[in-house]
Amino acid sequence: MSQHDKQSRQVGVIGLGAMGMGTATALHHQGFNVTGCDIAAEARDAFIAAGGKSVATPMELAHCHIVLVVVVNGSQVEQVLFGEQGVVGHLAPSSLIIQCATVAPSQAKQLGERVAAEGLMMLDAPISGGAAKAKSGELSVMASGAAEAFSYASDVLDGMAVKVYRLGDDPGMGSSMKLVNQLLAGVHIATAAEAMALGIRMGLDPEVIFEVITHSAGNSWMFENRVPHILKGDYTPLSAVDIFIKDLNIVHQTGRELSMATPVAASALQQFTSASGAGFGREDDSAVIKVYQRLSGITLPEAANDAQET
Incomplete structure (x- = not known):
């Protein structure tokens, strides 16, 4: 993918903690047009200082083609996707959610079904490797989802991970x-x-x-x-x-x-x-x-x- 193509691909990262900040920074440095999202002003300011853009609420990522969810737990995943200010209801049809948080496999399956019902794609894609590897774009991604979703996300996955394991066609196997x-x-x-x-x-x-x-x-x-x-x-x-x-x-x-x-x-x-x-x-x-x-x-x-x- 050319630098121009990367710049045209709008990527959102929800959750600018250690892993989310590292991933957002790695993608930004590789030329993607990245917008970070976090409720904490200091996290947003830190990403801006690194050269990125940031917003305070998930719904403000409506312009994104791909949204990575890198929050702490299943409750937060639910909130940032389907809550009052969640992103799901604002994305264009066929946009992709890459769900990276560690959640129960049963929840991952339910999330996949609900996202699909909204006309969107989802990869169940937990990450591993720590903050340092997130920042260098060398994570391991354990992912499952439709072939179409993998194809759509391939450039972003390559930008954030040194190894992407494709574990099945349906959300749940990655988790x-x-x-x-x-x-x-x-x-x-x-x-x-x-x-x-x-x-x-x-x-x-x-x-x-x-x-x-x-x-x-x-x-x-x-x-x-x-x-x-x-x-x-x-x-x-x-x-x-x-x-x-x-x-x-x-x-x-x-x-x-x-x-x-x-x-x-x-x-x-x-x-x-x-x-x-x-x-x-x-x-x-x-x-x-x-x-x-x-x-x-x-x-x-x-x-x-x-x-x-x-």
């Missing part, structure tokens, strides 16, 4: 795959925290634990990615504790719908719930280790500034 990913991610973070806490309680140097495990069979992507937050004592939220409470609750809900137990995910959910209950819900998800600090009195590494002040 199903994302749920498998979130089960593993949540369990791996909780397990990494427990392993680090055990090592620290036994007197091992946290830095040495990280060095050894990242070169051993017990390593995981989440261990390698999240434990450095613990080592730095920096719990600035890249993905918050409360996000995994939401996602693992969706795992639990879906398991009930299927009459299938998910006991390991349930255990991880309890740890994240304990962390949130202790006041760490808005901290980085690696803060789940603070549950063990409360229970067993382990000493965790401090942030550099904190260490200097004491």
Whole structure:
């Protein structure tokens, strides 16, 4: 697609959090005509500062050909699509919604049916990779939907992702795959925290634990990615504790719908719930280790500034 064609393609991004901002910025830098939407003025101002345009309500994206929904949960998806100021009733026929939030597969199916009833297309397309990969346009997209929708979205998907997995013709399969990913991610973070806490309680140097495990069979992507937050004592939220409470609750809900137990995910959910209950819900998800600090009195590494002040 030429630069002129990209400029003529109007793209809206609803939700300018870490992932949404990164995706909007990546598409803007690649030449798409992007309008961001967020209720927070500071998020809108940040996207304007990056060179984009922004609006305060989804209905103001009526001019867009493609709208990405990158909000936090299913309730917000419902609101930005079908609420009083939702975008669905204002888009031109055959416009496309790319629904990227993590929602229950059953909700994704219902959203697809409702969007189709309005004469629009929808891709059920959850994303993974984190804020850094969103900004560089290197996400993984787990998508399902009609071939026509994939064809219409191909340039935008290529602009935001390094890998797009086509998982079926109907909404729901993309969200199903994302749920498998979130089960593993949540369990791996909780397990990494427990392993680090055990090592620290036994007197091992946290830095040495990280060095050894990242070169051993017990390593995981989440261990390698999240434990450095613990080592730095920096719990600035890249993905918050409360996000995994939401996602693992969706795992639990879906398991009930299927009459299938998910006991390991349930255990991880309890740890994240304990962390949130202790006041760490808005901290980085690696803060789940603070549950063990409360229970067993382990000493965790401090942030550099904190260490200097004491």
